Amino acid sequence: MLPTDPHAGEFLLRGALEIEGRLVDASNATLFCAIDHDGVAAKCVYKPIRGERPLWDFPDGTLAGREVAAYLVAHAAGVTLIPPTVLREGPFGPGMVQLWVDTKEGDDLVDVLAPDDVPQGWRPILHALDRFGDPAVLAHSDTAPVAVLSALDVVLNNADRKGGHVLHGTDGGVYGVDHGICLHQENKLRTVLWGWAGEALPDEAVDALHTLNAALKTTLPDELAPHITRAEIAALRSRVAALLGAPVYPEPDPEGRPIPWPAF
Numbered sequence: 001m002l003p004t005d006p007h008a009g010e011f012l013l014r015g016a017l018e019i020e021g022r023l024v025d026a027s028n029a030t031l032f033c034a035i036d037h038d039g040v041a042a043k044c045v046y047k048p049i050r051g052e053r054p055l056w057d058f059p060d061g062t063l064a065g066r067e068v069a070a071y072l073v074a075h076a077a078g079v080t081l082i083p084p085t086v087l088r089e090g091p092f093g094p095g096m097v098q099l100w101v102d103t104k105e106g107d108d109l110v111d112v113l114a115p116d117d118v119p120q121g122w123r124p125i126l127h128a129l130d131r132f133g134d135p136a137v138l139a140h141s142d143t144a145p146v147a148v149l150s151a152l153d154v155v156l157n158n159a160d161r162k163g164g165h166v167l168h169g170t171d172g173g174v175y176g177v178d179h180g181i182c183l184h185q186e187n188k189l190r191t192v193l194w195g196w197a198g199e200a201l202p203d204e205a206v207d208a209l210h211t212l213n214a215a216l217k218t219t220l221p222d223e224l225a226p227h228i229t230r231a232e233i234a235a236l237r238s239r240v241a242a243l244l245g246a247p248v249y250p251e252p253d254p255e256g257r258p259i260p261w262p263a264f
């Protein structure tokens with residue numbers, strides 16, 4: 001089952017979950033599972049709410065609920081940049097379940113490279129020295145879906161877009177994962193995708209924002225209400241309106257911590 005399959009949400013809600021392992025580089029209880037329903041089998045991530053470490057700066061709701069809310073926002077914007085994500089019961093109680101995205105080893109969209117190795121057209125965002133004192137560049141791909149994901153992060157107010165949270169699926173799609181700390185009402189944008197700062201949004205991103213803006217006037221607020229606060233829904237509406245009013249990628253705040261650390 002591909003993340004773009006329109007039946008994936010239903011499948012994730014109804015499928016039988018079987019835990020196969022724990023993702024080692026994950027900070028919370030993040031479990032890798034097999035899921036099957038009606039003869040269809042796939043892999044998914046299951047993050048039980050019970051395994052969440054409380055965060056002082058995200059006191060409301062749950063990280064699992066924020067992941068589902070982020071998916072609902074992307075879906076309402078008409079983009080497939082976040083794999084289908086649902087809230088459901090699992091072996092360790094309620095949690096978020098997200099379809100697994102198959103990727104190919106070494107096929108990265110964000111990387112740390114020697115300056116001469118940065119692929120043509122990639123956007124450098126940070127120059128540093130590696131642990132041997134040699135120059136290194138944190139850079140990312142400049143393809144259209146990554147640019148739309150970067151704009152989506154602005155309205156999601158993503159506080160943790162690390163390099164390892166931008167996946168290049170073997171189906172050719174670009175997918176963002178790990179949206180547990182999104183949608184806060186205060187500005188917390190922290191991302192590695194700063195490559196377009198100060199530039200105009202591409203038409204695809206503007207179109208997605210218009211679609212999202214329309215959804216915010218109909219059913220989306222009710223869909224989001226179980227997962228984030230009313231103030232956070234209002235803040236989302238304001239961020240969408242502001243970005244449509246001035247459709248330019250924001251610049252990093254030099255006073256803040258605009259890049260997540262570690263960056264992967």
Ligand SMILES: Nc1ncnc2c1ncn2[C@@H]1O[C@H](COP(=O)(O)OP(=O)(O)O)[C@@H](O)[C@H]1O
Binds near residue numbers: 083100
């Ligand atoms: N839906 C997914 N498909 C493929 N890989 C995923 C998916 N979700 C997470 N991963 C991989 O697992 C790692 C850990 O998951 P993540 O969501 O970042 O967990 P945590 O919230 O604990 O940081 C990610 O960096 C990514 O490499």
Ligand SMILES: [Mg+2]
Binds near residue numbers: 026027165178
């Ligand atoms: Mg993570």
